[in-house]
Amino acid sequence: MTTHFISAEIDIQDSPQKLQHEIEAELQKRGEPLRWAITNVDEKQQKVHVEAVVIGEEKS
Structure with missing residues (x-):
């Protein structure tokens, strides 16, 4: 298993x-989220930006 930083x-x-x-x-x-946070809110486009650390299977 490995950890990945995703947006x-x-x-x-x-x-x-x-x-x-x-x-x-x-x-x-x-993957399985370890932690996540909303890092930005774009009211004009009605989107939130999320950054997270997840655990996933190692890809060979």
């Missing part, structure tokens, strides 16, 4: 709970 862009949701669910669902596609 993602997620659409702003109606509620904080929906946003958290969307972020976690997107990160699960890339």
Whole structure:
């Protein structure tokens, strides 16, 4: 297993709970999230930028 630093862009949701669910669902596609943070909010494009550290399978 290896750790990876990733960035993602997620659409702003109606509620904080929906946003958290969307972020976690997107990160699960890339591995098991260890930690994540919203690093920027683009109100004009209605996007949040997320940076995360995930654990994933080592690719050979």
